[in-house]
Amino acid sequence: MNINESLWKLREKVRDTSPLVHNITNYVVMNTTANALLAIGASPVMAHAEAEVQDMVQIASSLVINIGTLSPDWVNAMKLALKKANQLNIPVVLDPVGAGATPYRNQVLAELLSAGKFSVIRGNASEIMALVTTGNKTKGVDSTASSENAETAAKFLNKKYGSVICISGAIDYIISKDKLVKISNGHSLMSKVTGMGCTATALIGAFIGTGEDVFDSVVAATAMMGIAGELAAAVSKGPGSLQMNLLDKLHNMTKDEFIRTLRIECQ
Amino acid sequence: MNINESLWKLREKVRDTSPLVHNITNYVVMNTTANALLAIGASPVMAHAEAEVQDMVQIASSLVINIGTLSPDWVNAMKLALKKANQLNIPVVLDPVGAGATPYRNQVLAELLSAGKFSVIRGNASEIMALVTTGNKTKGVDSTASSENAETAAKFLNKKYGSVICISGAIDYIISKDKLVKISNGHSLMSKVTGMGCTATALIGAFIGTGEDVFDSVVAATAMMGIAGELAAAVSKGPGSLQMNLLDKLHNMTKDEFIRTLRIECQ
Amino acid sequence: MNINESLWKLREKVRDTSPLVHNITNYVVMNTTANALLAIGASPVMAHAEAEVQDMVQIASSLVINIGTLSPDWVNAMKLALKKANQLNIPVVLDPVGAGATPYRNQVLAELLSAGKFSVIRGNASEIMALVTTGNKTKGVDSTASSENAETAAKFLNKKYGSVICISGAIDYIISKDKLVKISNGHSLMSKVTGMGCTATALIGAFIGTGEDVFDSVVAATAMMGIAGELAAAVSKGPGSLQMNLLDKLHNMTKDEFIRTLRIECQ
DSSP states (O other): OOOHHHHHHHHHHHHHOOOOEEOOOOTTHHHHHHHHHHHHHHHEEEETTTTHHHHHHTOSSSEEEEEOOHHHHHHHHHHHHHHHHHTTTOOOEEEETTTTSOHHHHHHHHHHHSSSOOSSSEEEEHHHHHHHHSSSOOOOOOOTHHHHHHHHHHHHHHHHOOEEEEEEEEEEEOOOSSSSSEEOOOGGGGGGGGTTHHHHHHHHHHHHHTTTHHHHHHHHHHHHHHHHHHHHHTTTTSHHHHHHHHHHHHHHHHHHHHHHHOOEEEO | OOHHHHHHHHHHHHHHHOOOEEEEOOOOTTHHHHHHHTTTTTTTEEEEOTTTHHHHHOOEEEEEEOOOTOHHHHHHHHHHHHHHHHHHTTOEEOOOOTTTSSSHHHHHHHHHHHOOSEEEEEEHHHHHHHHHHTTTTOOOTTTTTOHHHHHHHHHHHHHOOHHHHHHHHSSSSEOOOOOOOEEEOHHHHHHHHSTTTHHHHHHHHHHHHOOHHHHHHOOOHHHEEEEHHHHTTTTSSSHHHHHHHHHHHHHOOOOOHHHHHHOOOOO | OOOHHHHHHHHHHHHHHEEEEEEEEOOTTTHHHHHHHHTTTOEEEOOOOOOHHHHHTTOOEEEEEEEOOOOOOHHHHEEEEEEHHTTTOOEEEEEEETTTTOHHHHHHHHHHHHHSSSSEEEEHHHHHHHHHTTTSSOOOTTTTOOOOHHHHHHHHHHHHOOOOEEEEEHHHHHHHHSSSSEEEEOGGGGGGGGGHHHHHHHHHHHHHOSSSSSHHHHHHHHHHHHHHHHHHHTTTHHHHHHHEEEHHHHHHOOOOHHHHHEEEOOO
């Protein structure tokens, strides 16, 4: 079985096992990511009350923490859920939305990263690079950052936190201690739809919720997102129809479409 | 006038009177349910601040309480709005999202059910069955629950709280003291779109806001939702297009489509 | 260069400069307005924590304050962001959603209007008329209000607060001390999609974020919204497809479409 076939197997496992993904995420994308998770056959649940996040996460297959529209109560809930997930060996993925944009965002990220362990961290190049300094003090966002520039930052973060790092961009990078995979699917129109990065993170949540190898799961989720976006963009007139077609394609993508569209490089 | 015709009359009354539906609902579906209410000709308003919910509900035709993403402040607002609605004889529908999933959710449901009266409770079979025990202690969600199994639970809840109970599923059940109606419209693809249950609840909010008989209003709203979903699914490629086509169909459904698509059984 | 050409120039400047628009807005429309801003080439950011709004607004080109689903913490954040924006001469647009509906909403509006200066206020006729009295006491919403009736209210508000006033309706009015522009684009189906007014406000945020003349920017944003809605409605079957087609058209509208569709009257 080649790499493309084995990644498709992981996609099928998501549909067959329907992992429950507990999302503590931002207001902007809740509907979008819940729909994306349903489209691939996973089960989303959104819950953020401090009084219930520990109970919710313990019935979940994975936890997604996304700081897009954070506030103090939510941050407390994120920490509680993170610690409980760590205790129970439930994998957690972090989306550091807007890392570097404000001191508060950086402070919260530093607190989260010291409060528990993340199996995966996914962001764009600017966010991943900003994370390197959040343990200390922010130096702001480098909006011209490319995935290539962020590769060194990703290796540093992997070494420091033990997380698989996923950098989204024209080329996506998935990086662990001794592995590097590049995926060059997707379409530029995706940058005109809100929550595409957050959706990639949610899909990672579903794939790591299967209990399969974390690195492979991140690769498969990233491939799925890129291919769905690329195929959807090919039949879309703009960002509105792309958003709709992406959900359709996450749902009805065939093995053949996945295998022949995937552009992957493993190092 | 037969049953189908009389239900369509209720649908026309929603469009003619445009009831103002006050929603205290979850973040995931706010956009979806506001759009569904507008599509059928009702007027949605979303407001959750303790400082204004009593003033908002008193200008509304009905109140929707949905606990999908609850937190303490919102629960307080729900209770205030519920009590004010009861005082003014404004009908209230409860959507017990995730009943049984966490102790906090069950506790909140028990508090709400003792704080006031709900004209209608709508949930899936698992949620309706979980509600039976929330007055005492949770026994968790039975995810394999079917509408048939929940029928006994619904009768118990109707007797205890006086509410019309609506169980959503492949077959929808609407139950009161001496009536039982089954509707078998809809499509399995609807389960791959987030907020379909919440949308059904919102539509019930609009229909009971007309001032017509509550049981008949719940039947009409449930029929409308199932038929719109079924007709939308027939022209959809996946969950993304279903979401769009459902809103279109809620808006442009003809009397003829309603009458000939409805599959209803009255006992 | 005629008026239509000069307005299109402003639209091009939005795409060329991609202003960062900081939104403190309501839960219902966050996804919709973020997508609309991306579709026209602007960069949205949503952030509401008191701990970060001052830092966020200082890297933004403009600030949007929308009270659709307000609560005390959010109101505090709005005031902090407003004051910081005023200090830094960053333009601010206010959307007084539901002005007149509840005493709390009116009180918050009075507080915001005395806490700082808004470059623009945009609402429907009822909201604009309600704002006249919020400095004192509410007299409720006049739901039958037309843009024509609100013209006097707009002139009063412009004189009192110095803001450009935009009244949305079948005919949109843009009013300053000595200017009045009427735009009669759009389509009645837009009233069946939630957040169309909020989207108009967000687009105004993008256009005033270019640093060009505020009045002209409001006219251009209002024209863009009306034309996109009108062209989208012409190819839509209902409110679901209109929502999608509007985003597509905001993205792919050509200069020719803009010039020949615009119906504008300057006094």
